[in-house]
Amino acid sequence: MASYNLTHLKQLEAEAIFIMREVAAQFEKPVLLFSGGKDSIVMVRLAQKAFSPAKFPFPLMHIDTGHNFVEAIDFRDDMVAKLGANLIVRYVQDSIDKGRAQDEKGPNPSRNGLQTITLLDAIEEFKFDAAFGGARRDEEKARAKERFFSHRDEFGQWDPKNQRPELWNLFNGRKNPGEHFRVFPLSNWTEMDVWQYIASEKLDIPNIYFTHKREIVVRDGALLAKSDFITLLNGEKYEERIVRFRTVGDMTCTGAVESTADNLDDIIQEVASARQTERGTRADDKRSEAAMEDRKKQGYF
Amino acid sequence: MNTEIEEKIDSQKYLEMDLLRFTTAGSVDDGKSTLIGRLLYDSKAIFEDQMDAIEEVSNRKGKGYVDLSLLTDGLRAEREQGITIDVAYRYFATPKRKFIISDTPGHIQYTRNMVTGASTANLAIILVDARKGVIEQTCRHSFIASLLQIKHVIVCINKMDLVDFKQEVFEKIQQDYKDFASKLSIPDIRFIPISALLGDNVVDRSENMTWYEGSTLLHTLENVNISSDQNFVDARFPVQYVIRPQSDEFHDFRGYAGRIEGGVFKPGDEVIALPSGFSSKIKTIETIDGQLAEAFPPMSVTITLETEIDISRGDMLVKANNQPQNSQDVELMICWLNEKKLVPNGKYVIRHTTKEARCIVKEVRYKMNINTLHRVEDDTTIGLNDIGRILIRTTAPLFYDSYTKNRFTGSVILIDEFTNETVGAGMII
Structure with missing residues (x-):
């Protein structure tokens, strides 16, 4: 009987593929939210596996804050070209220009929260009824309560206290017109699982995950990359450090870690010995104890 | 804080680990959060920034200890009310196994959460307070575990430190539980005397209970055999999605995508499709990484058949001599x-x-x-x-x-x- 054992990563892969196929079957117009970050790269690989030898039956969509790492955007465009996939890009800047959103004030104004507005507008524009996200439950405590199939009302809101129970492998994607679902196939994956999967599947990732020299400024303990979107405060200065990024988000809120890891195995060793969560480098989560929950309720990723 | 020497991770071993999903039932008073906190902390699944955050909140709220339940109670309302509303999922791994905990609140009004958490679990940990013994709540949790067909139950008799680590207390509770559990259908029940607060028999063997000769909780979780819990006998393949590439390369390809929910399927197997009753033979079992010689639960695969028969989502492939x-x-x-x-x-x-x-x-x-x-x-x-x-x-x-x-x-x-x-x-x- 021993030969009928699936390893944990194979089980997680099988689960994610099952979820993706379930979405393709239950929804009219799904979309996969794609940022060029490691989790969304894994998602694309799983989508390929789920529908092979056919192409996966949904487009990719990126909500571009305009504050991205240029390396991540280049990587995104390369990858999409290689896949021959359909990529939709919607810009936070357009939402601002249309007066639907307004930039924050302050020394590192984040467009993180504004993405929600652009995202919900895009979901409405294309009439998407399910949007895949790469979020994992191990990332953050509000996400630990998230379902695989997460219902959103007609305002795109999440109601954490009134979620549908999910039992066995029976997923209920029924909804009323105007409502949609966020679907998280990587729910049960950990950061380590994602890296091990990237290594074992030999997936390409943007080079900012690997060590490089970069000018950074230390602010509230976070190492923020030099960019046009950050204003130096009194006494602050840029300095060159050897760093890499554990997550890829906006330049204004994604902190670097000092590291010389230049290959996947080194990254895996670093993740194994890390004493900080990966979102520990994200200033957007530090705003309050319930920062993520509050953003998610409004329709954030 | 944790300053132990970093251990190198062996990626090959990591990839070969299996997975155990378990559920924990109990209320705050049982020391459930403390137990989970200890498992997570000792397996290094709690990070410094998480620990710092809950230490800070614990101090601010004037608690004299680090309240580990703050780790699992992720929602604002839960923290405000000091209760767990929803199933929380936690993850940790030891060099032997990866674990998914579905942590469910134990109050009677949360039966639905326990059922939800138990529906995907291989094992349940049921906490009993050594001072109180088997109480109504213990029975309720055990009944749900039995109803949901959880094959392995570990009864952790907790707070042994508060009963002077007495063997008689442990044995009395064990006997009471066995008497009650004879009405249930749980094939594998184990009993472990622990102190979640002090760590006795959780990860390390207790020096206070040398009379206990069984395994620690973590050792049990790492070694319980779950490989025969799935049904590998009755072949069941519910069709989830039909894959038709309609590309030049795969012009005639028609694959049935789904997850194996029982038994083993191999190329060449005679199958029948329900409800139509038409029979055919499995031509190939496809994955992007190549064709498989066999497929078993819980694999997600794509099956192609020798002959073209009408099959759509909701239909099921089974074997003629073993039908549902x-x-x-x-x-x-x-x-x-x-x-x-x-x-x-x-x-x-x-x-x-x-x-x-x-x-x-x-x-x-x-x-x-x-x-x-x-x-x-x-x-x-x-x-x-x-x-x-x-x-x-x-x-x-x-x-x-x-x-x-x-x-x-x-x-x-x-x-x-x-x-x-x-x-x-x-x-x-």
């Missing part, structure tokens, strides 16, 4: 998940494997008193958190096995036609 039951009249144990009570003769949407149909509740046979395990026949209203036995009739036949034979072809959910909420979880008898 096939009926429109189905008896269920139902756990009700919604504040709106079950409506006798009411109509619901039913979801079973990849099939969706409608059903009518023909009869409520009885309701369970989940504390005493008595059947209640004079009051058959089924409300939130109630468990009862019902008879339904479906608009289309279901191809099913009893839940005891196969958790995945033996389970259904009922959905409210108007609100679309999942209102009932059913186990087919």
Whole structure:
């Protein structure tokens, strides 16, 4: 009987593929939210596996804050070209220009929260009824309560206290017109699982995950990359450090870690010995104890 | 804080680990959060920034200790009220195994969460306070574990430090539990005396209870054999999605995508498609990484057949000599998940494997008193958190096995036609 054992990563892969196929079957117009970050790269690989030898039956969509790492955007465009996939890009800047959103004030104004507005507008524009996200439950405590199939009302809101129970492998994607679902196939994956999967599947990732020299400024303990979107405060200065990024988000809120890891195995060793969560480098989560929950309720990723 | 020397991770070993999903039932008073906190902390799944954050909050709230429940209670309302509302999932790994904990609140009003958490678990940890012994709540949790067919239960007799680590206390509780559990169907029950607070027998062996010769909790979790818990005998493949690339390269390709829910399928196997009854042979079992020589649960694969027969989502591939039951009249144990009570003769949407149909509740046979395990026949209203036995009739036949034979072809959910909420979880008898 021993030969009928699936390893944990194979089980997680099988689960994610099952979820993706379930979405393709239950929804009219799904979309996969794609940022060029490691989790969304894994998602694309799983989508390929789920529908092979056919192409996966949904487009990719990126909500571009305009504050991205240029390396991540280049990587995104390369990858999409290689896949021959359909990529939709919607810009936070357009939402601002249309007066639907307004930039924050302050020394590192984040467009993180504004993405929600652009995202919900895009979901409405294309009439998407399910949007895949790469979020994992191990990332953050509000996400630990998230379902695989997460219902959103007609305002795109999440109601954490009134979620549908999910039992066995029976997923209920029924909804009323105007409502949609966020679907998280990587729910049960950990950061380590994602890296091990990237290594074992030999997936390409943007080079900012690997060590490089970069000018950074230390602010509230976070190492923020030099960019046009950050204003130096009194006494602050840029300095060159050897760093890499554990997550890829906006330049204004994604902190670097000092590291010389230049290959996947080194990254895996670093993740194994890390004493900080990966979102520990994200200033957007530090705003309050319930920062993520509050953003998610409004329709954030 | 944790300053131990970093251990190197062996990626090859990591990739070969298996997975154990377990559920923990108990209330705050049982020391459940402390136990989970200890497992996570000792396996280095709690990070410094998480620890710093809960230390800071614990101090601010004037607690004299680090409140590990703050780790699992992720929602604002939960922290404000000091209760766990929803199932929280936690993850940790040892060099032997990866673990997923579904941490569910233990109060009676949260039966629905326990059922949800238990539905995917291989194992349940049931906490008993050594000072209180087997109480109503213990019975309730054990009944749910048994109902949901969890094959392995570890009864952790906690707070042994508060009863002077006495062997007699442990043995009395063990005997009481065994007497009660003889009414249940749990094949593997183990008992471990622990102190979650002090760490006795959680990760390290207790020096205070040398009379206990069994394994520690973590050692048990790492070694319990779950490989034969899945059904590898009765071949079941519910078709989830039909893949037709319609590209030049794969012009005639028609693959049936789904997850193996029972048994083993191999190329060359004679199969029949339900409900049509047409038979064919498996041509290939496809994955992007190449064709497989066999497929077994819980693999997600794509099956191609030698002949073209009409098959769509909701159909099932099985073997001719081993077919599931096939009926429109189905008896269920139902756990009700919604504040709106079950409506006798009411109509619901039913979801079973990849099939969706409608059903009518023909009869409520009885309701369970989940504390005493008595059947209640004079009051058959089924409300939130109630468990009862019902008879339904479906608009289309279901191809099913009893839940005891196969958790995945033996389970259904009922959905409210108007609100679309999942209102009932059913186990087919």
